[in-house]
Amino acid sequence: MKTIVHLVIFVLVSISVYAEDGHNLWLRRLNPKPVNVVCIKNSSTVSLAKQELQNGWMGEAGASVNLVIKTDKAIRGDGFRINANSIQANTELGILYGVYELLRRQQTGEAIQEEICNPSYERRILNHWDNLDGSIERGYAGQSIFWRKGNDAYTITETDKTLWQEYARANASIGINGAVLNNVNASQLMLTNECLQRVKAIAEVLRPYGIKTYLSVKFSSPAQIGGLKTSDPLNPEVAQWWKDKVKEIYSLIPDFGGFLVKANSEGQPGPQDFGRTHADGANMLANALNPFGGIVMWRAFVYSASDEDRAKQAYLEFMPLDGQFRDNVIIQVKNGPIDFQPREPFSPLFGAMKKTTVMPELQITQEYLGHSVHLAFLSPMWEEFLQSDTYQEGAGSTVARCTDGRIFPQKHSAIAGVANIGLDANWCGHPFAQANWYAFGRLAWNSSIRSEQIADEWIKLTFEGTGNTNEATLDQTMDWNLNFLSPVKQMMLDSREAIVDFMMPLGLHHIFSANGHYGPGPWWAPKGMRKDWTPPYYHQADSLGIGFDRTESGSNGVGQYHEPLRSVFTNLATCPEAYLLWFHHLPWDYKTKSGRTLWSELCYHYDGGVQQIRHFQQVWDRIERYVDRDRFVDVQKRLRDQSLNALEWKDACLLYFQKFSRMPVPYDLERPMYNLDYLIEKDTKRVGVYHH
Ligand code: GCW
Secondary structure (H helix, E strand, O other), rough: OHHHHHHHHHHHHHHHHHHOOOOOOOOOOOOOOOEEEOOOOOOOHHHHOOOOOOHHOOOOOOOOEEEEEEEOOOOOOOOEEEEEOOOEEOOHHHHHHHHHHHHHHHHHOOOOOOEOOOOOOEEEEOOOOEOOOOOOOOOOOOOOOOOOOOOOOOOOOOOHHHHHHHHHHHHHHHHOEEEOOOOOOOOOHHHHHHHHHHHHHHHHHHHHHHHEEEEEOOOOHHHHHOOOOOOOOOOOOHHHHHHHHHHHHHHHHOOOOOOEOOOOOOOOOOOOOEEEHHHHHHHHHHHHHHHHOEEEEEOOOOOOOOOOOHHHHHHHHHHHOOOOOOOEEEEEOOOOOOOOOOOEEEEEEEOOOOOOOEEEEEEEEOOOOOOOOOOOOOOHHOOOOOOOOEEEEEOOHHHHHHHHOOOOOOOOOEEEOOOOOOOOOOOOOHHHHHHHHHHHHHHHHOOOOHHHHHHHHHHHHHOOOOOOOOOOHHHHHHHHHHOOOOOOOHHHHHHHHHHHHHOOOOOOOOOOOOOOOOOOOOOOOOOOOOHHHHHHHHOOOOEEOOOOOOOOOOOOOOHHHHHHHHHHHHOOOOOOOOHHHHHHOOOOOOOOOOOOOOHHHHHHHHHHHHHHHHHHHHHHHHHHOOOOOHHHHHHOOOOOOOOHHHHHHHHHHHHHHHHHHHHEEEEEOOOOOOOHHHHHHHHHHOOOOOOO
């Protein structure tokens, strides 16, 4: 009996040692060695830095590390200077960031020479679309880590605090320094004292890690919870209400970051309800926040049910206001002109608003890229976006340079990512979705790192040493690099393009079913539905051809881009094929660069996407022995589902578009396996609540 008990204990212990539920993210500390840390200053942030070094040191055993806080003009903001045995920074937070950098390099084997690392953006912020009842809009990894419903909604437990602390640490380790704690579709209750008390508690946990809290606010709050008759931004009582509210917030949270506002967008209230402009609304809030150093992030995600091309609307609404915003207002613009599609050209607002601070909003959560089912590494998409040349101030005016302060004089600079974090043990749902959280932080810190490096780091930090292979000998490491790191990295780097191919290649966009922006629905257009909420509006397929004409003969969306881009996009010889149907409506037999007809080219892309996911399945099955069982099986299952989804996408889109093209699927491609009627019927049943 005793032996059995021992055996059970032994098995349990071994499982707890080897099981990887992904909760430790990229911060698994393996076999640390002793280290001596020297620093004269003491504070909560510095002691975190020391602790991290002591728990994660993988350099020479018994080495000494100096942490030096000293002003140095070459170091900006919370940047730092590192070498193998010392970290120097202007701020305590800089020291902490330097420690994470040093540990990351030790663990990944990257060289550590003397180097200064400065942040690209001043504010690197996660946006949580978390509702006060704990649900998360477009969240695919469980309920909110900040909010919950029920009688204990406002009780702060030790479990809450531990989770918030782990969250803060993960963010700090990749340089994220801000978090908006609630959905941009904000509840007016957010600003009640009860909620603010909880924000205060969260802020206290996040503070030592250098993370500021921000809140999304509802523009109609003065009338809804303040007892005022109006929320008109030019009404003095309204302005006073906000001033008082801001004062109350700062008395609870002295380092509060500011507000994020979605106004006059998708039914949210805003200044236009009172005949005022976005500038009137944003400036009124900015005035209230200014004495405390707070900022307003005012979203440009606006489009109305007009006949105007949706892709043009944000520009049309915001450009006339350029120069009217206070310097603590930042206009937050989604990367593309429509809405986080698998591929969009950059929004023409970048670089065009020259007298206003503009910040990019990226979406880390995979609303349009297969939720937590698809393996989609988004870094290549963000890299493509940040490196896009706007030409606004001559060649080389990339989106990154237009927003990070290198081109325009600006008081602040910022970048936001819509988080994919929830209560799931591994935080993000899909084990590979963690890589997107990681990539966002890394790119926000340094917008010029390449996706390949990000993937490389993440894979090493996340998976190294978790498989059946023994301790790391040189041979083992070479084997691991060759047979795990390299194929998995390639799979990650190819994953977004594969999704574009099987969902909406060649510039197609927004052809989702109404079912939560997940499956295909190019046919979906119920009677009476707003046109720009239906796929046919976006693909414009008819017997003559397919695509949205945004040239001068169409909506003239191209006109919002600076030359030479306007001409590049207009001219079929120069328009990148990736954006072909974004800017052009073309005949089915149009000759593409490969020499194939447009129809055939579409078929090849859809089919290629499907084949690619099947290939990913092979890649993954082959690496089984290098990964812990749980994560291996988890990813394997999700890839199977993704493969089936890819096939559905291909068949649904090709069979539907074929009704217009009347051309055969090229005979050397796999035949469709579903009937269109079946897929439409399946989708109709799945669609419970219509969601645009
Ligand atoms: O992408 C769309 C989403 C909405 C979201 C909105 C926005 C928070 O479908 O769920 O609302 O954009 O960004 O405001």
